[in-house]
Amino acid sequence: MTEDARAAARERVIESMEQSAEVYGLSRSAGRIYGVLYFAARPRSIPELVEETGYAKSTVSNVTRTLTRIGLIHRRSSEGGGRRVRFEAEPEIWFVLQDVFRQYVQRELQATLRDVQRAEDRLPNDGSRERERIRRLTETYEDLQEIVQLASSYSASELREALESYEP
Amino acid sequence: MTEDARAAARERVIESMEQSAEVYGLSRSAGRIYGVLYFAARPRSIPELVEETGYAKSTVSNVTRTLTRIGLIHRRSSEGGGRRVRFEAEPEIWFVLQDVFRQYVQRELQATLRDVQRAEDRLPNDGSRERERIRRLTETYEDLQEIVQLASSYSASELREALESYEP
DNA sequence: CCGTTTGTTCGGTTCTACCCGAACAAGCGA
DNA sequence: TCGCTTGTTCGGGTAGAACCGAACAAACGG
Numbered sequence: 001m002t003e004d005a006r007a008a009a010r011e012r013v014i015e016s017m018e019q020s021a022e023v024y025g026l027s028r029s030a031g032r033i034y035g036v037l038y039f040a041a042r043p044r045s046i047p048e049l050v051e052e053t054g055y056a057k058s059t060v061s062n063v064t065r066t067l068t069r070i071g072l073i074h075r076r077s078s079e080g081g082g083r084r085v086r087f088e089a090e091p092e093i094w095f096v097l098q099d100v101f102r103q104y105v106q107r108e109l110q111a112t113l114r115d116v117q118r119a120e121d122r123l124p125n126d127g128s129r130e131r132e133r134i135r136r137l138t139e140t141y142e143d144l145q146e147i148v149q150l151a152s153s154y155s156a157s158e159l160r161e162a163l164e165s166y167e168p
Numbered sequence: 169m170t171e172d173a174r175a176a177a178r179e180r181v182i183e184s185m186e187q188s189a190e191v192y193g194l195s196r197s198a199g200r201i202y203g204v205l206y207f208a209a210r211p212r213s214i215p216e217l218v219e220e221t222g223y224a225k226s227t228v229s230n231v232t233r234t235l236t237r238i239g240l241i242h243r244r245s246s247e248g249g250g251r252r253v254r255f256e257a258e259p260e261i262w263f264v265l266q267d268v269f270r271q272y273v274q275r276e277l278q279a280t281l282r283d284v285q286r287a288e289d290r291l292p293n294d295g296s297r298e299r300e301r302i303r304r305l306t307e308t309y310e311d312l313q314e315i316v317q318l319a320s321s322y323s324a325s326e327l328r329e330a331l332e333s334y335e336p
Numbered sequence: 337c338c339g340t341t342t343g344t345t346c347g348g349t350t351c352t353a354c355c356c357g358a359a360c361a362a363g364c365g366a
Numbered sequence: 367t368c369g370c371t372t373g374t375t376c377g378g379g380t381a382g383a384a385c386c387g388a389a390c391a392a393a394c395g396g
Contacts, residue, residue, distance in 0.1 A: 006298045009287040015300060016283040023276050039301055044274040047209035056356050061374060083363050093308050108191050115184040119177040130174040133207055134181060140261050150331035156311040163318035168326050224386050229344060251342060251393050
């Protein structure tokens with residue numbers, strides 16, 4: 001009976017994770033698989049995830065790979081010596097966000113900043129509109145890069161504290 | 169000849185914007201149309217954008233609508249009295265990011281926080297794993313919401329300053 | 337009032353991503 | 367060794383998005 005309540009609460013949160021997943025550019029299956037692992041008391045193998053999510057084995061295999069690459073879940077391969085692979089969820093969402101900032105957002109910002117700076121260098125410093133626009137872009141992207149760099153080096157509570165205590 | 173250089177630089181940056189666009193979940197056409205408007209000295213109508221981008225009229229119509237909704241470009245409908253609609257780019261990218269934070273990220277965070285808190289309220293405060301996991305989620309999302317809230321209320325340079333001057 | 341220009345909407349095509357089932361590879365135990 | 371379980375990879379079906387052309391709506395100029 002209280003188990004029913006727990007299952008219902010779990011299911012609600014997992015459905016919310018499914019929705020969040022597609023907002024963040026992942027598939028719904030990724031949201032559900034992460035959710036199941038997030039609440040699981042012990043790591044799960046692929047057949048267990050197939051059983052608990054209803055997805056096909058191949059889907060679970062592919063999704064677990066991408067989730068592992070992102071850092072949302074971890075492979076615990078060595079356990080009991082079997083070939084069996086076990087996955088568990090990374091419980092600290094902020095760690096995952098830090099990784100995403102560093103691995104993807106930073107990289108993307110850096111790439112565009114590089115392109116824009118290259119364009120700026122090739123353009124003679126006339127007072128043209130192109131020059132002025134490109135100049136503004138580089139300034140903005142330099143700010144953004146620094147912001148993301150610093151933000152990803154703090155914990156969530158530190159970051160919150162930094163913003164709350166700031167007086168312009 | 170210097171016009172060639174300017175056109176080349178413009179084209180480079182616009183191509184970079186195309187790439188960024190699809191990273192941010194928009195289409196390549198959206199990146200190009202924003203880019204053309206970003207460098208344009210005066211607002212452009214839809215036929216002009218068709219001419220300068222090579223996209224079909226219907227595509228330009230649809231893309232300009234979504235870009236307007238996001239706030240990346242603005243409609244200047246009243247001009248010379250004609251039915252002609254004119255678009256111009258929002259040059260301050262940070263303003264757009266602030267809007268996105270407030271309109272989409274905040275809303276998304278709020279929705280999940282609401283779902284999670286609702287699940288938490290329905291669950292009796294036993295020491296169960298579900299309870300503990302859901303508790304951790306709400307704490308993280310409360311932090312995230314506050315962070316995004318504050319970050320979107322500062323200018324880019326203020327935000328950078330806030331992070332640079334913070335001492336844990 | 338009619339032709340022209342502008343903008344939106346609709347149906348169709350193409351392309352991509354998700355997911356599935358089936359085949360395959362790899363190890364374990366009898 | 368053979369069967370059984372686990373995990374990956376491959377081909378295909380399906381749904382959704384991007385883009386196009388054509389039809390339609392709305393306003394202005396003659």
